[in-house]
Structures are given as structure tokens and as C-alpha cells.
Amino acid sequence: MKNSEPVDVLSMDVDDQFEDFTTASDWEQFTARLEQLLSEWLGKPVEPENVTNNWVVIQEKVTFSDFPFNFSYYRRVTTAELNDGSSIMESMEPVNTSPSYPPYILRMLSSEPDFPPCSTPCPVSEFFSLEEFAVLTSTAAEPVHKESRLKLLLSSACIALNNTTCNFPIFIQYHGWNQNYYYGVAESGGVRTAFQMIRLKSVMIPTYLSGLIDVFKSKIGQSLSAPIIITAHFFYNMNAWHEDFTYDSFPPELFDVLKVEHTENSGVSGETDKESTRVSINQWSQFYSQTTIIPFGSMDDPFSSLELVCGWPTLTDDIVVDSSTYTDLEPENSPEWHFSLKLDANADFRLRDVIEGIWNLNTEYVSIKDVLGKSIEDNEDTAQYTSALDRLTADPVSQLPVAGINTVIGSAHRRLLYSPSLYSDLPPISSENIDASLRFLFPDADPNPSLPYPSSFDRVPDLKKDATINFWENLQGVKSAPIGSLVWRLATLIGNLHAYNGGNMAVAHMWTEFVLELRYRLEKSTLICGLERGAPNSNSCLLNQKLQMLNCCIEKKIARAEKENEKNVSEDVEFAEPEQESEDDDEFFDCDDTINSNANEIAVAKFVKPTGRLRKCGRLRLLNTGEPMYIPITQDPAPLTEDVVEEQAKILVELGNDAEGSEMRAKMMSASLLSDMEAFKAANPGAILEDFVRWYSPRDWIESDDIDKFGNKIGELSARMKVPGNLWIDVWSTAQSVPVRRQKRLFDDTREAEKVLHWMGNQTLSDICHLLFPCIVHAAALKVAEEAEKLSLDYQLPVNLPQQVSQLSRCFGHICGSASETNAAKNLVLSSLSRCEGEITQIRSFQHKFPSIDLTKILKAKQEHKETYGPDFLPKHIKIEGGYRSDVGKTIREIFIKEQCVSHLLESENEFKFGKPAKRVFVLKYIPPKSIANESVGYLCLPQRMSCLVKEDLFVSAGTFSLRTDLG
Amino acid sequence: MASSDEILTTLKILIIGQSGVGKSSLLLRFTDDIFDPDQPATIGVDFKVKTLSIDGNLVKLAIWDTAGQERFRTLTPSYYRGAQGAILVYDVSSRASFERLEPWLQELNTYATKSNIVKMLVGNKIDKDRVVTREEGLQFARRHSMLFIEASAKSKEGVQCAFEELVQKVIQTPGLWESDNRQGFSLQRGGEEAASESWCSC
């Protein structure tokens, strides 16, 4: 074994290391640089930015001639120290020994247990049990692997240490980066210490404790005046869970959920539903939010393996036997058991997959048509495509896809794509599944749906945990769609389809079917279900607004058709006596846009006949004629989606900041004023502007106390209304007498509906990602909260996650942030959600395996001692109180037995043995009695230490051997 | 600090309230420092821009003026979205204008997209004979967590201060606005006073 022999630093003479004076100056420069850095580090207070996991790490670059090195400084700090910022020097515990040992030797004497080890940024600390040291690592193409070079570096280190009174060791990483192989030297207080490692791949070395004791003695001397103190830890691994112990979250398969048949008590019936009663979380997720279709948890057990560590913390060489023929060190005899569950780094998490899957569509700038392109174009040209639509929409009843669907509601799902008669290709989603999906989205087509929409979307489940309640409340500000509404269902459905049922093709297919259904509903004048009624809600996501808009159009269409019917029934409505007209504010009126071309003539012809009256305007009478003043029927304002508002606002802004701009804006906005004036004139023949202002803007009519002949108070227009040429006068003078039914429609529902459908049909996959993402993350956040609520222990949901989700939900739609901002917001949310998903799954898996362990207590302990338990959510090395004989000990034994059963290593359970440990770690220490500590020379007057790691094919030992330099 | 003429942020401010209370006049006074009795009644919405310096930082204001007439009220709320501040105006010489403040607030709460939008109540026309006392205005503002100030577009009193106070408050509200140029902003956080009326000393 080349290079396995330790370099004896102790006998090295610093002064005859070099003969060459050209290298001398390089070497001197190098040493000086080390010295400089050491002195910098010495007095340095703890700066929080240098600290990770309770270690101060500082890295500097140094060069030796042309060879670059990293010179790194490591120092462990306790949490208390971090908090009050004191320096490490003061915190060294005073030990009652008279000799002034350097700290790394004092540490050997302390009774601090070696196990479990603290987390460390560098393995040196574990090998040699150190809390402060520095390491030189080559950063050149090749590592330090020549012995002469190693010696040169060690001698530099030695001089630097001597000149700076540093009392920590410097290590050189030797022989390759990926082998953790270090040599070190320390020199302080009259003690020089060599830190040496041996690393062997062969089995020539002693692997039993008896042999290791021999090696240790052969190094420090045979006639010891104290026993060797030994710590041993044996590691056993379990790598295959038996199914009794495997945790799997098994989410229901999407189409199993969707195809669930209606049963008496499955649906929520709107009538018996008391709005005030809160529903249980399970009912809520099944019937109100449909979060049951959002998959959650890992595909397989989140833990890949279990590691059992059996420890013997205090042994001495005179009482323990461990040799090739016999051993005292059996797990059953170990006084200390610890175990760890190791995370499966490759575990797939379902919720994360769904969100990431949809997010990945972000960069797919391909239109839906192109995704499906091949299937459509191969089989049919556009003309046929359109005629197919006509055919289907012409006769809804005969085209029902599934026999037996009730048509009372007048709705059935239309499918064009991949209709078996037209296409040979298999569709991305089978027609049976498309059918189930459409019934899920549009349950009103079914007279007795299994998953109807709830009567209101703001139901809250009955939550019990404070953390969940707060989390839930803070999610109010998310700009998505109402929980459980159509867009919500669509988003979660497509998220699931994309991840597990056909990827991009399935998304495109589902989207197309969805748009076809919308068109069908428009054509058939059937309202879209699962939406809040009314104008687009600007606090919801763009897709929800667009669908609300479409519903407004359908509503208009239905109302117009009804009006048409009425007209046919009584042709003379228009000529009815004014007094008989409806007094109902909400009555619907619409304009016929076919007759307005010669409004002028009509107005003249009907001059004396008042039309379009809604009701009397109080007791007001017209100023000139004395007739009662009537409020006209007016046009409703056009419903607007946020993108349209934004465009209009942009146009208004672009008109400029000056008076001219203001005038242009006023003109643009005067369309509704003109419409109202025309309607007013039609309802009130003979009216003048003053009359109009009295109804429309009463504060611009300044009254006196006098009364005119008709009983009106005498008054005049306000100053601002009288200014010649102002827009109110202008518009009044151009206004004709036209009732709304003859006016041009301010809101052209036919056109607007067409615009929405066109927009829907022209989305790319990337657009769909943006349209659905707000709902997807919102649903995912609720899902996480729901799962946390269902846990048997309190899980701390990230407090700022709701805020982050809300922020992210606002990055989409019309007003969006920059791509990088959106990306950053998404990463923040996704990592938070995945962390929760991972941790909740770990809790479930853990509780499944060890129902008797109080996990809350363990998690709390971990909170308090982060540095010993590692960065993972569950702590490493969980102590098993009572070891082998405890319940948990028995469970662990059972887990090992079952593993061997699985791999058929066992005939019967009685044969079970833990067998050979995967790894054994020994620490051997010699501590001289006080009596000889100051007298003798050689190794025996100072504490010595050797740690060994023994595996099947590897032996590593790390020795800390010290000699006095001041005694001669 | 004001050496940089970079705009820290652009804020959207609304002015709402009954017709004739002087919304457009307040805006004109603030932006152009004039009072024009012949200013026409607003149709729909109008818009003005002004840059303001707050604590040495330049803030660009896009101020949306709305018509108060009943009929326009179905049209204007769509322009409320994204606003960080809203000024609700009444006329101290008209009790009716004061008594009908509530519906405006409701509308604002319904249509404003930012939940933490800063609201200010302005009692205008204090140059005229008042019928609404200062205390009444103050009480209303306190009840609805608004800033409060009295002003006159005609005499100029309180106008500049009203806008500055509002902008200051918006800037101090975390998460309400975003920096245009990502530069630091020297925050001078006000005390956490319980009632948020302003006692302006300018």
C-alpha cells in the first residue's frame, strides 16, 4: 500500500527541508501568507454571515509558487455563543488538570459523548474530534500526492503555527480530493501533535477491537499506566421495507373519483344544506373543494432505509473481548440504541409533480391546435370541422353522446375531436374518460349528478388547529377562482391529467373539449354552471373573468330570446300606455341593433309618442311642457374583464395629461351619456337639457324657493353646466330621441361572446399554464393545509406561504410581473409547498412504522438542538430509551426480521440475527494519570487518541499523537 | 438625496365622492395650482399625472378623477383596480354629501383590488359656510380607519397636504407598492397611532 505509511511529522526537522533558494522565496512567501491569515482568524469575532449549521467557515485562496490552494478555517460555535457573540476563546471549559493542554487535547479529556456526532462541514472534525482547525486543499488540476510536497507544506504549517501562537491544527488534504485523507500538525504550549490517517482498502488490517488495541499500543508504547478507554458504535442497515412497514399514500385514481356513481348520500343537496353549519374537512374536500383529485404524498415510502446504531460508550481494554472467535459486542448487549430513517433522495412527490408539470408548460409556446394538429389535420380539413360543429349543434337531441342523459336542462356534452367515427387515431383521453371529465366540469347536464356544484362557493370546513385556521384565513387574498367552482375544477383536473393521464396532449385535448362545450352552451343558450353570476369579478383570475363574461353574454341572449317571445305574443307592447310599463328596476331591456340606421326619421315620426319609460321621476315635471318627468329605460353598462379595462385605461392615459387629453377622454366616455340622453328624450318629449340635468346630476341644478306654474321649484343650471360649448351641451344637442331598444347596443353580447371563445381557442400551452396556475397553487396550498389538519400532531405550516401564494397568483393574467419575478415567486412557493408535502409524508410514514413513539416530543427536541440533529426535518440518531428491550427496540428488530424474510434469508424468525454490522466505529483513548503527566517523556505522558472506522472492505484510522517539545 | 431624478415608484390614486363636491377642483388645484369655476362636470373618468417628492424620493402619481353621478357609478369602479390610495371627498357646506359617504366606501371596498389600500377623507369647500363640523368628519374617518383632512380647492388650504399625507402613508405600507427602479428608499416610519387621522402642520 503505497502512501499508507504516515509521515512522521514529529521527527521532521524544519530547517533542512529545502536546498533550492529559488523555491525558498516561494516557500517563504507562502508561509508568510499562512501566518497572515492565521493571525486574522485568531482575533476574529463570530460574524453570522460566516456561520452555517453552527460552524464558522472562512475560505481564502493562497498560492505556493504557481500552485493554488484553498486555505479554510473551521470553528464550531454553540448556539448560545452565536446569540451573545462572544469569542470561542472564553468558552473553553476549564479542566482541572495542571498541565496547560491545547484545546484539542482538553477535548479528549472531557466526558462529552462522541455520539451522535454533530453535523460538520468538513470530515476532519469527525475523524479527530475537533472543533477548530484549518485545512489546505489543492485547487490545481492535481491534488497533493507526493510525499516530499506534503512534507514541505506541513513544515510551512508548523512554522506559521509557531509564529502565530495558534493552538489549533492545520491539515493538508493529501492524495486526492474524493478520499477524505488528511495529515495535520499542531504546535502549542510545548506540545507538538501529529494528526495522521491510515486508509486501507485491503483486509490485511486488524478489524477486531483486540487487534486495534495492539496497533494503538505499538504506536504509543506497551507499558501503559492506565487502561485504554474505548467507545464502540456498530451500524446496521435495513434497506428494504416489508409491506407491513411501508407507507404509501395511495391517492385515488382520478377517473375512479370522477366516475363515482350517484348514491343517496354522496352528493350535497342544495336544499338540505344549511349554510350556517360547517362541514367536516373530509366532506369539504370531497364535495366543496374537490381537492380529493389533487394528488398528495410520495409514490413510495419517503424513507429508503433505516440505520440502527448500537453503542457502547464506556469500555476499557481490560473488560471487553472482541476478537475473531468471540465478541461481547452484540446488539442485544448494547446499552445504547439509536436509529435514523434515511430520506429517499429520488422519491417522487405527487403534488410537486403536478405543479411542476403545469409550470413546465410555461415555455411551450405551441398552440392547442398545433399540439393536436396531426390528429385533426390527418383526418379532416377545416371545412368539415366546421360543418361537423354545425351538424352537432343543429340537433342536440339526436347527437347525445351517451344514451340516457336527461336533456331537461338542455345541455349535453358535445365532442368532435376523436369521435370514433371520424378518427382512426386513439385520442389522448379515452372518450369514456372525457365523458367523465365533462360531467365533472358540467354536472348540470346530469339530472342526478354525483358531484354537483355547491350552492355557494364560500363554505369553510370545520378546522380544529390554530395553525391551519390562520393559514386558511390568510389565503383569502389569492387571486384565483372561487374554491370548488368551474375554473377551480378545470385547473385541478388538467393538473392531474397532465401529470398522470397523458401530458401535453391530454391538456390540449381537454382544453379543446372544454371550449367546444362552452360554444355549445352559447349556441344552445344554456348558462355555464359552476360560476358566480354577475359581471366579471376583478378579484378572480383572468380565466374566471372570461367565463363570467361569456355567461353574461349567454344571459343577455336568453333574455333577448324571451323578449322576442313576448313580442310575438303581444305585438303592441311598444305602443302600450306609459303608465302600464313596468316599475321594476331590474327588468331587462335590450336594444335591437337592426333598426337603428334611420333612427332620425323614426324619432321625427314618433316625436309625440313617448317611448322607453321606466317610471316617473318623483314629482318632477318638465320645465317647458309641465308633463311628468319619466326616468327612461337605460342600457346596462358593459361588463368588462380586467384585460379590457386595462387596455381602455391605457388608451385613456395615452391621451395625455393636458386639457386636450381630458376633453378627448370625456368624448370617449360620453357614449353612455349620449345613450342616456337619447333615451331621456324619447321618454320625455319636449324635454330640455335643464330637465335632463335635474334627473341626471341634480347638484348641477341650483334651485330657489320660488315655484313655477307647474309646481317645480324655479332654478338654473350650475355655472359649470352653463359654460358655452361644454360637452354636456354638445352631446345634448346631437342627441336624438331614441329609446334604448332602437339604440346601438353599448354591449354587443354576440360579439363579446365570440371574442371570448376565439380567445379561448387560440391559447398556447404556455397561456394555459398562466391561466390555470393561480388556481393550481391556491388549490395546492389548501391541499397542504388540509393534510396538515388531518395529522394527529400539530404541524407548523409556513407562516408566510399564504402571502407568497397570493403574490404569485397576481403575477398572471393581464397585469403581470416580469418573467424573472414570476419565476422567483413560483420557486419560493413551490419549494415551500414541496417541503410541506415532504414533511407531512415523513410524519405519516414515521407514525405508520412507530406508532408508539411520541413524534411531537422528538420534533421539539430537534427544534432545540438543531446542531446535533442535522438539517433534515426528522432528526438523525433518535435515541431509543430502553434500547433492545423497549417497544421501539422490538419494532426495529421486527423490521430487520421482516427484511430478511422478504429477501428469503430466513426460514423462521427464530433464526434471526442482526449479523455483521455494515460499519463499526471505535475510539481508543489513553489518558495518563496525573502523577506522570509532567514527569516522563515520550508518548505516555500525554493523552493520545485513535479513532477507527471498519467496514467490509475499508479501514480508516485517524490518530492524534502528541509529544512534548520543551522537555527535550 | 433628491439629486437623483429617478422615479421611485408610480402610484395610482383615486378621487371619489358625490358630484359637485369639488373632486376635479381639488385635483386641478393640486396638479396645476389653479381654481377654475368653469371647469366642466366630469364625464366618466379623467386622469392627471403629477410627480411629488416625498422624503427626497420622487414619486409619480397617476390620479384618476371620477364623475360622481349615479349613472356613471356603474362605469367607474372598473377603474378602481390596482389603486394604492383613494381620496373620498365630501362638501362641508352640504350635509347631504356627508351623509351619503357610506355607499362610496362600500363600493371602494368591493372594487379596489388591493386590500390594504390607503383611504383618506377630505372635507372640501371650507371657505364656504360649513354645515358639517370638523368633529363629525373626524369621527367618520376614525370609524373607518381613514386619514382625515379639511381643505378648500378655492382657497388652496390643505390641498397639497392632503395628497402628500396620503402618498406618505402609501409608501409606509409594506407590500402596497413596488419600486420602479429597485433602489432603496429611505423609510421614515410614522408612529403606530391608533386612529390614523393626520394632524398636518403645513
Ligand SMILES: Nc1nc2c(ncn2[C@@H]2O[C@H](COP(=O)(O)OP(=O)(O)O)[C@@H](O)[C@H]2O)c(=O)[nH]1
Ligand atoms: N367655494 C368653493 N367652491 C368649490 C370648491 N371646490 C369646488 N368648488 C365648486 O364646486 C363645483 C363643483 O366642483 P367640481 O370640482 O367640478 O366637483 P366634482 O363634480 O366633484 O368634480 C364647481 O362649481 C366648483 O367651482 C371650493 O373649495 N370652494
Ligand SMILES: [Mg+2]
Ligand atoms: Mg369632477
